[in-house]
Amino acid sequence: xxxxxxSPDALEARLRAIGRDRYHHRHPFHVLMRDGxxxxxxxxxxxxxxxxxxxxxxxxxxxxxxxxxxxxxxxAWRQRLVDQDGAEAPGGLARxxxxxxxxxxDRGDVVAGRGVLPATxxxxxxxxxxxxxxxxxxxxxxxxxxxxxxxxxxxxxxGMLAHYPFIRRxxxxxxxxxxxxxPRDADFALAWVKHEARTAAEQELVLEAxxxxxxxxxxxxxxxxxxxxxxxxxxPGAFVPGAET
Amino acid sequence: xxxxxxSPDALEARLRAIGRDRYHHRHPFHVLMRDGxxxxxxxxxxxxxxxxxxxxxxxxxxxxxxxxxxxxxxxAWRQRLVDQDGAEAPGGLARxxxxxxxxxxDRGDVVAGRGVLPATxxxxxxxxxxxxxxxxxxxxxxxxxxxxxxxxxxxxxxGMLAHYPFIRRxxxxxxxxxxxxxPRDADFALAWVKHEARTAAEQELVLEAxxxxxxxxxxxxxxxxxxxxxxxxxxPGAFVPGAET
Numbered sequence: 001x002x003x004x005x006x007s008p009d010a011l012e013a014r015l016r017a018i019g020r021d022r023y024h025h026r027h028p029f030h031v032l033m034r035d036g037x038x039x040x041x042x043x044x045x046x047x048x049x050x051x052x053x054x055x056x057x058x059x060x061x062x063x064x065x066x067x068x069x070x071x072x073x074x075x076a077w078r079q080r081l082v083d084q085d086g087a088e089a090p091g092g093l094a095r096x097x098x099x100x101x102x103x104x105x106d107r108g109d110v111v112a113g114r115g116v117l118p119a120t121x122x123x124x125x126x127x128x129x130x131x132x133x134x135x136x137x138x139x140x141x142x143x144x145x146x147x148x149x150x151x152x153x154x155x156x157x158x159g160m161l162a163h164y165p166f167i168r169r170x171x172x173x174x175x176x177x178x179x180x181x182x183p184r185d186a187d188f189a190l191a192w193v194k195h196e197a198r199t200a201a202e203q204e205l206v207l208e209a210x211x212x213x214x215x216x217x218x219x220x221x222x223x224x225x226x227x228x229x230x231x232x233x234x235x236p237g238a239f240v241p242g243a244e245t
Numbered sequence: 246x247x248x249x250x251x252s253p254d255a256l257e258a259r260l261r262a263i264g265r266d267r268y269h270h271r272h273p274f275h276v277l278m279r280d281g282x283x284x285x286x287x288x289x290x291x292x293x294x295x296x297x298x299x300x301x302x303x304x305x306x307x308x309x310x311x312x313x314x315x316x317x318x319x320x321a322w323r324q325r326l327v328d329q330d331g332a333e334a335p336g337g338l339a340r341x342x343x344x345x346x347x348x349x350x351d352r353g354d355v356v357a358g359r360g361v362l363p364a365t366x367x368x369x370x371x372x373x374x375x376x377x378x379x380x381x382x383x384x385x386x387x388x389x390x391x392x393x394x395x396x397x398x399x400x401x402x403x404g405m406l407a408h409y410p411f412i413r414r415x416x417x418x419x420x421x422x423x424x425x426x427x428p429r430d431a432d433f434a435l436a437w438v439k440h441e442a443r444t445a446a447e448q449e450l451v452l453e454a455x456x457x458x459x460x461x462x463x464x465x466x467x468x469x470x471x472x473x474x475x476x477x478x479x480x481p482g483a484f485v486p487g488a489e490t
Binding site: 123 | 266370457460461467475478481482
C-alpha cells in the first residue's frame with residue numbers, strides 16, 4: 001500500500017469497492033436462494049448454519065467491547081448486544097429462531113448447533129478470533145460488511161416470499177429489524193473508522209479487515225453450496241435434508 | 246457419553262473407528278487425486294493450500310509445548326518441531342516446498358500464502374486455536390489423525406507417480422519421511438492419551454478432539470473440491486489455475 005494516507009472519503013471509496021467486489025451478494029448460493037432455485041431442505045441448511053454465525057456475533061461484539069477503552073464508544077457499541085440478545089423485546093437471535101422454527105427445524109438442534117457444517121464453525125470462529133487478536137481499528141472495521149447488508153436483505157426477503165410457499169412474512173421478522181439496525185450500526189462504524197484510521201498503515205488494516213470479513217461470509221456460502229447444491233457432498237456429521245426427524 | 250470410563254484398549258478402538266469413518270482418505274478429492282483424475286492446476290491448488298496447513302503445524306506444536314508442564318513430555322514433543330523446521334537436514338516444510346517448486350508454483354507466493362483459500366486459513370487457524378484453548382489431553386489427542394496417515398500417504402504417492410507425468414519421485418520426498426515420522430509420533434501420542442484419559446469426561450474430550458481434527462482435514466478438501474473441481478467456484482482472491490505467472 002502507498003505510504004501516503006488516503007483522505008477519509010477516499011478510504012470510504014476503497015471500502016465500498018471491496019464490498020462491490022467481494023461481498024456475498026455476488027455468491028452463487030445467494031443468487032440461487034433469491035431466484036427461487038433452492039428446495040426447502042437447502043433453505044433449512046442455510047438457516048441452521050447461519051444461526052450458528054448469528055450466535056457468534058454477540059460474542060464477537062462483547063470481545064470488541066472488552067477491548068474498547070473509551071466509555072462513549074463502549075456505550076454506542078453496547079447497543080449491538082441489546083439488539084442481538086434482546087431487552088424487553090426479543091432480540092435478533094430470538095427472531096432468527098422464528099425462521100428456523102418456521103422451516104421446521106428442531107429448536108434444540110439449532111441452538112446446540114447439531115448438524116452445523118464444520119466450515120461454518122471455522123469461519124465464524126475465525127471472525128471471533130480476528131476481533132480478539134487484531135488491532136482495535138481492524139476489529140471495528142470488520143463490522144463494515146453491514147454497509148452492504150440492506151441490499152442483500154431486500155433481495156433475499158423479496159425472493160423468498162415470491163418463490164418459497166413454505167416461507168411466510170412473519171417468519172422473516174429478523175430481516176425487517178436489520179434493515180434499520182444495520183445502516184445505523186454501519187454508519188456509526190464507518191464514521192469512526194474514517195476518523196481514527198489516519199495513517200496509511202491503519203488504513204491498510206481497515207481494508208484488510210473488510211476483505212477478511214467478506215471472505216468469512218463467502219466461505220460460509222461456499223460450504224453450503226458445496227454440501228447442499230450438488231448431491232453427495234454433505235460432510236460427515238452434518239445436517240442431511242430429508243433425514244431430519 | 247456413558248459415565249463409566251472405557252478401558253484404554255476400548256478407547257483406542259473408538260478412536261480408530263472415528264478415523265475409519267471420518268478421516269479424509271474417504272474424501273472425493275483425495276479419491277480423484279489418487280486415481281489420476283485431476284489436472285496439474287488442481288494439484289497445484291492442493292499443494293499451495295496444503296502448504297499453508299503444514300506451515301501452521303509447527304506453530305500448533307509450539308502452542309502444545311507451551312502448555313506442557315512435564316519436561317519429559319516436552320522433550321518428546323519437541324521432536325515434532327525438529328522434524329518440521331529442520332536441523333542439519335532440511336525439515337518437512339522445506340521438503341514440502343520441493344513439491345510446490347516441482348509443480349511450478351512461485352516459492353514466494355507459496356510461503357506468503359498468496360492465493361490460499363480463506364477456508365483453508367479458517368480450518369488451519371481453528372486447529373491452532375483448538376490446541377491453545379482446549380484441555381491439554383484434547384490438544385494432544387487432536388494429533389491422532391497421524392494414526393491414519395501412512396495409508397493415505399501410500400495411496401497418494403503411488404497414485405501420483407502412476408498418473409501424473411509432471412510429478413517426479415524426488416518431488417514427493419516429503420512423504421517418504423512422514424511414513425516413518427507419523428507412526429512414531431502417533432504411537433507415542435496414542436500411548437500417552439490411553440494412559441492419561443482415564444475418566445469418561447477426559448475420554449469424551451479425546452474422542453471429540455479426533456473428530457474435530459478429522460473435520461479440519463475434511464473441510465480443507467471440501468474447499469478445494471468446491472473451488473477447483475466444478476468450474477466457476479474459485480472465491481475472490483484465490484489461486485486460479487492457468488492464470489499463474
